[in-house]
Amino acid sequence: MNKDQVKGSVKQAAGKVQQKTGEVIGSEKQQAKGIAKQVEGKVQKGIGDLKDNHK
Numbered sequence: 001m002n003k004d005q006v007k008g009s010v011k012q013a014a015g016k017v018q019q020k021t022g023e024v025i026g027s028e029k030q031q032a033k034g035i036a037k038q039v040e041g042k043v044q045k046g047i048g049d050l051k052d053n054h055k
Contacts, residue, residue: 002052008045012038 019034021027 002048004044004048004051006048008041008043008048011041011044013041015039015041 015034015037017034018037019031022030022032022034
């Protein structure tokens, strides 16, 4: 795994936690931030996957 894959996976996990926390406390803002972080992590992991495949 390269750096982008690791960071992307971590962002996805953190985003999922943030989204679920927002659901529990009833904060749509936190849910949205969590979803955005998950998307950002997925993109970063995808970039890492591409880099890894082109070695």
